[in-house]
Amino acid sequence: MTIGSFDRFRERSADCRTRGGEMADAGGRAVGDPIPVVSYARTSEDGRRKDGHGVRYQLRINERTARAHGCVVVAAYGDSGCSASREGMARPGFDRMIEALTSGRTQDGQPVAGVVCVADDRLYRRSEDLARFSAALTSAPGRVYVDPDGVRDPYSYEGLMQAVRSLDAALTETRVRSRRVANWHWARAVEGVPHSGPRPFGWLEDRITLHPDEARLVERAIEDRISGKAARAIARDWSDLGVTGTRGGRPNGQTVTQIITAPRICGYRANKGELLLAPETGEPVSGQWEPIVTPDRWRAVCGTFSPGSLFLHRGSGAPRRTTTGRGAPRHLGTGFLRCGARRSDGAVCGGALCATKGRSRRSPYAYSCRNCGRCSISGPLADSALERLLFDDARRAAVTEDARLRWSSGDMGLEEKRRTVASVLVHCLVRPGVKGQHAWDFSRLEPVRR
Template identity: 70%
Template sequence: MGQDGANEPNGLIPVASYARTSEDVRQKDGHGVRHQLRINERTAREHGCRVVQVYTDNSCSASRPRAARPGFDRLVEDLMTGRSADGQAISGVVCVADDRLYRRAEDLTRFFGALTSRPGRIYVDPQGRRDPYSQEGLLEAVRSLEAAVAETQVRSRRLVNWHWARAVEGVPHSGPRPFGWQEDRITLHPAEAPLVEKAVSDRVGGKPVRAIALEWRDLGVTGTRGGRPNPQTVTQIMTAPRVCGYRANKGALLLVPETGEPVLGRWDPIVTPDRWAAVCATFSAGNLYMHRGSGAPRLTGQRAAPRRLASGILRCGATRHDGTTCHGALCAQKGRSKRSPYVYSCRDCGRCSISGPLADEALERLLFSQAPRSKQPTGVVRDRWFAGELDLAEKRRVVSDVLAGCVVRPGVKGLHAWDHSRVQPVWR
């Protein structure tokens, strides 16, 4: 083997094992990566290798640009140094399939560049050993990439067509139960449906939507996800096409191809189409469900921009019961104190949260104090940053140029001092 990859005394080649799944939304127990790691162990034994380090990305996409993959990033870094964090020499990588490692050309380049940064490395999958230095080895990797890209495109088109076909047939939306209907999404809720019907009548009669929301609060009404009614949510409920039985998809009413009439859903309507049109007419276009509802594009055709510096950058570092790391996205939410008016919390496992100002301050420290010299922003950018001349979008672009993401360790209960080391960087 090469300079960093001499065989162990028992003749086995030390390799890193990598596993990734795109989704783990149902069981949320990391079973997918766990099964892949077992296969990797078997593959390594069959081909004279021994797994010395494990890298995983559970519920992480490899096809979306800028998607955080801390495990993959750490693997690339360790391949460049030739050793794992605990000092184990790495002479190759074992994985169940190429598309677990890369589905984009950028990741293929990073992986093969790191793997071949030192001589004597191997790549192993269930089909056998592969020489990553040979032309055939590289061509096979490129063919795998092309197949993965094609599969992603086909799967995306298939999913879009599947949703459209279901919608045209009037099948209810999946996801949380809509307010006004029971869990089957078809039968009217005995308490909520009359509230929606009365709200529509009151609004058409001139009642302010804020007064309707306050009335619902006084009655102890909560949304299907536990939230308290506010004018925006009440507006969305009243102006959703589903209240009159119409089916919408991605911000547009669906029409029967043969007749041009609106598609009727399979659920019981709360009001008539005329009443629905009347209540919609009492709002400006920008407030209607068709412009602001679930899955609908905004009036500008763009999604709402993030309002916090670290939104979409932080990942949960909590350990699940099976020993895997959560890696769920930390989302900005309203805080409960003056010191932390907003926080970033994991909506996946719910076991990791960090003060918003603390996390943003930690990002600044990483950028300007701890980033490798070659990655640090220029002096001009630094001066403009601290002079307040950069807006939020510009700051986020600076962060994304340096950091692929950050993993946040759970805090210690009862410890009130701010600990910036909880935010662990994943450099680009």
């Protein structure tokens, strides 16, 4: 927060008092009426049940807190299993709450005069989110912030300082927890403890004992590859035998490559995409599991692939190290569209809509949600709607006249168009279509503007 931010909040506080915030709010609320507030809840993880119970529990606590302090909840927003410390993490519930605070009303027209939450770190763990939240909450006079400790004045110097202290505590906690988890994983790895997560192909569920059938397949694949056989040919052989991965997928050339070049097949332990070396000797750390082949055979099969294809360059948690970068997006809406379908717990899915092959000439490509599979939209129509939203914003000087003319004349390339969209919109929430309704509805796209 800058000094200018403090000054603006002080001015809003003074403005709130001079407009008679004690007698009535912006919506005409009389003295003694409950203060209408929105409720927000968030959990970083949803646990094994995946039913959003953590968000439901927080919302119940918010209801009790609101009643105890003379408030009434008029709308509830939640994000289940969403981290607030990761940059770029989609939080649809938070975005909708910001929109309600900024406009002063919920989607169904209820007035909003504040927000209730169980703790500050449920709302923000990054300075950017604190800035968005504070600006939205104080965009009108007479607003309140309510938590189990009581009612806070968001316009006052002390109210702002308390928010900043909460942010600093959240950032410190995030750093300490991240360091603690990283050290814990490193210590386990040095002792040769197997990776957690899905069992590796070739081993039983204990991740130590060899799977009799899969281990033989891996050993044979290594010998075939050293003899010159293509990874795709090995994958086809496995498919003909009915072999599937440990998560049910069909094998392909890439998965075969990852399996037969992983250090675990010769007993070596990797960590964060690097071969782990014992600090005392500098030798590779040996895992506690049974190896499939010797280290010499592992090095021999790794030598048959280009460096960018090896497990140590493309394995779990490791960046891809190839000479060519990741392919650039081929469509305007890629990365900007989010799924607006409701999950069973009532929360918005929020998953990214990915471009897929379409089924007609009018729609050669479509955007579909890979998280829930319940939202899909015609690619050309979605891109057209995105362009329309962009230039609706342009009337408010969001885009320069030169950029608008170059876009419409066809002189602007896709990459520059995407940068232009990113300068105006954070993302767009896409609501699922209505079955049997063939007319195009532009309101399916709900923009979140910068």
